[in-house]
Amino acid sequence: MELKSGNQACSYIIQSQEEEIKRVALELHESINQNLYTLQTGLNFIESGIEQPELKNYAKEMSGLMERTIREVRLLSVELYPNTLSTLGLTAAVKSYAKLFTNTFGILIDVDSQGEEKLVSDPESLAAFRVCQEALINIAKYADTDKAKIAFTWGEFSVKIEIKDTGKGFDTNKVMESGRSMGIAAMGERMRLVGGQCNLTSELDKGTTVSIVLPIQS
């Protein structure tokens, strides 16, 4: 009984956190950024009407700063919640994140998809996306490698995703015992909440593989 209510609380916390993140991301993208864009257009219009060179330069600088801010807000919004997940699907969202990841950490990611991609519900695809994100961040932090691979295998009733690196690997027992495995536990929990499975294998000097299986509701 206690265990069940603990799991439900965990599920509730993750779900409400994700809903809040999505709300903030959409608010940034659809409301705040639209207003900033309108302000920038206004600034450009004012700048074109100014004849005094100093003031004109100042207005141009302001417009440049506004452009940078719009870009920052857009990227922040995408970082919080990838809109492509609902519009283009899981593979496209992971491919897009992999590109951003390479630009951020310099680690090349090869994304491969086998089989026909199926429609996955929002909470399930978000859970799988977050696990991929966590696994890649762990590669950047600990694996000491410059490349990794993500492989999707689409079946009729499930999808298997493997995130594999050939980095320095680690002793899984040691890490589990040390209590420094919260990220790994969170990946497992996220998958469990949507009825999936998460498995991690690692070998010293050979690399790490995170493997998830997500059932697809017909």
Next chain:
Amino acid sequence: MESLKELILTECDRLKQGVPCDFVGVALQNRNDPDITWPYAMGNRNEKYKYITVRYGKGIAGKVISSGTPMGITNFPETILGKITDYPIMLAEKLVAAYSVPLVWNGLPKGALLIGYRNARQFDEHEEQKLREVAKHLESFLSSHFTDE
């Protein structure tokens, strides 16, 4: 005539001879947008620096360029502000300490010169002075990066 790359790497080498650092990197803003890349490096462990693009105001180079002031990290990741993933060059090169100064072109900070160490370290006046000196030399080459010269 030496290419820009040769000129910059010669200066980086001079810096590496003058201070006992493990890594020297030059970050520059792109010509047409505010993003920052690491086109030149020395003492690198891998090629990751070539693919890293830092946003203006983010990471050590982004912060040095946006503020126009030097920045030092003495014991990464213990002494940093923000998340460790906000410092990709430190992660990529396994740096534990780094000191970076801005590179100014046309009166504006447009780049950053960085020295990095793979062990914890406090920076002394000699290192900071040497870095500023080499930065001055590098600034004189920046025209060829930012214009069609």
